[in-house]
Amino acid sequence: MYVFHRADAMRRYLAACRSSLGFVPTMGALHEGHLQLVRHALRECELVVCSIFVNPTQFNDPDDLCKYPRTPDQDIAMLAKTGCHLAFMPAVEEVYPPGWQMPVALQLSPLDQVMEGKFRPGHFKGVAEVVYRLLELVEPQRLYMGQKDFQQTVIVQAMLQQTNLPVALRVADTVREDDGLAMSSRNRRLSPEQRQVAPYLYRALLEARRLYPELAVDEIQARAMALMQSAGLRPEYFDIVDGHTLQPVANGAKYDYVVACAAAWAGEVRLIDNVTLRC
């Protein structure tokens, strides 16, 4: 495996094998969820690039940025073992050189006004811009992201359409621990007690899947919030949304794609997850 820290050196190498290039952007502290994306890309592409970049512009909470786990040596070893061809680990100045700006003003509303966007102002502007910038540097044909961050995939798809980038987005299923907790880099910050209650986020989502659409949406939400609270989580939201528009579903209306999305705190660690209720 090659490791590059400079975009110009990486770009010279990539020019040679550009015709079938898959790209997996991550913030590192890698786990099986990330590696599944790499494997997915390896099945479909000649060359697979994984970036590890903790993007400061998508953190609305400076404390969260500061505490975000960083395990670069372990990450490189995991990527090499998985067969990833290239790790791109740029510095902030390389991703955001002075004067760099988006070529088009993105219109993310109303997709970024709900759920994560409501609780993390500016987060999705940072995500859409960093993904655009990394795509500009790597120039892949395919981009691999996880269903775990469902709202993010919808927003990145909107960004791809608005910027006319010729990149196909592939979304891979959420990888979970045996007890259902979605794998996340932040999970390593959970205390043993918090780790015990963390799976209740997923249990609440499964309960919604069991109850939808027989029960009214607000009743399902109330039950899910209560389930998380009684387990010891501090839920932020539990929304049942149209998977295309991310807007809340109305009782009795017909939808072809419905997703339940939730965020909750286990101590100082913020967890998010989602399950598809209908597709």
Ligand code: AMP
């Ligand atoms: P992150 O490093 O958290 O920014 O995640 C990088 C990519 O990995 C994103 O596309 C995430 O959606 C994806 N990802 C993170 N956790 C999981 C998981 N448990 N299952 C599948 N994909 C994941």
